[in-house]
Amino acid sequence: MGNLFSKKVKVVSKEGVCITDIKHQIKPLDLIVFRGSEFVSDAISFVEKISLGKGDWTHIGIVVTPEIMPIHNSVPGKLYIWESTMSGKLLGDGVNNIETNGATFGVQIRELEDVLDKYDNDPKTRVGWCRLIKNPLDQLLNEDINIYNTRRKFVIDTVTRLNKQIGNATYDYNCCNLFSTVCCTCSSYRREIFGHPNRYFCSELVAKVYIELGIIRKNIDPEKVAPEEFLGYTNDGIKQPVDNPVVITRVWKK
Numbered sequence: 001m002g003n004l005f006s007k008k009v010k011v012v013s014k015e016g017v018c019i020t021d022i023k024h025q026i027k028p029l030d031l032i033v034f035r036g037s038e039f040v041s042d043a044i045s046f047v048e049k050i051s052l053g054k055g056d057w058t059h060i061g062i063v064v065t066p067e068i069m070p071i072h073n074s075v076p077g078k079l080y081i082w083e084s085t086m087s088g089k090l091l092g093d094g095v096n097n098i099e100t101n102g103a104t105f106g107v108q109i110r111e112l113e114d115v116l117d118k119y120d121n122d123p124k125t126r127v128g129w130c131r132l133i134k135n136p137l138d139q140l141l142n143e144d145i146n147i148y149n150t151r152r153k154f155v156i157d158t159v160t161r162l163n164k165q166i167g168n169a170t171y172d173y174n175c176c177n178l179f180s181t182v183c184c185t186c187s188s189y190r191r192e193i194f195g196h197p198n199r200y201f202c203s204e205l206v207a208k209v210y211i212e213l214g215i216i217r218k219n220i221d222p223e224k225v226a227p228e229e230f231l232g233y234t235n236d237g238i239k240q241p242v243d244n245p246v247v248i249t250r251v252w253k254k
Helices: 039-052 112-119 145-166 175-182 187-193 202-212 227-231
Strands: 011-013 031-035 059-064 080-086 105-111 126-130 246-249 251-253
Touching: 031 227, 039 227, 059 202, 059 227, 080 112, 080 202, 105 112, 112 126, 145 202, 202 227
Parallel strands: none
Antiparallel strands: 011 251, 031 059, 031 126, 059 080, 080 105, 126 246
């Protein structure tokens, strides 16, 4: 006898490439971009369009795996996203911090496919994968193995150090901070007026990591970088470090 309270669901595929078809191509340090559907995402998109000329993406994170940094409770071979966000059921999308198995308000690591599943529950949201053009974890053609191993060790040591250093930082929830990040007219005053040494906006975290790894210039101020700036729409002269996004999706139910 079936469940009296069960109901049929219509399974719909969102437009994009299925994650199961391309996840073998996704590498650590690649960029994941998001477009949310809530008010804050709409506001960030609006300000990005005014300041940068483009506002398709409003949140970003970095792909990581336990092979390049210690991740408590992780599973070898799985993809995780390192980001500054609000997680859990109360304030976030319901996907917990993998290391604490609880909600987190700030820098954290979550399972990428779980996050994608939650985003796919809303037809208005999108997730994109951006391949890092010059990934320091890639061995170059004819590169000496010792040189490659030295660079790989540097990457592992750097991301491990940064996770220990800022892994407990809170999310930068100050609206003035968020909008001054993408508004060139007031971003120069952000640190002096609104700044906090242990709060990170999503793109600030990514910028800090990419700067430390030499992926983007060291003289860029992470606090002034907005999500869209990693895709070439920038006030700070950031040379686009990633390919344009490939929209990735799972199956969602309607």
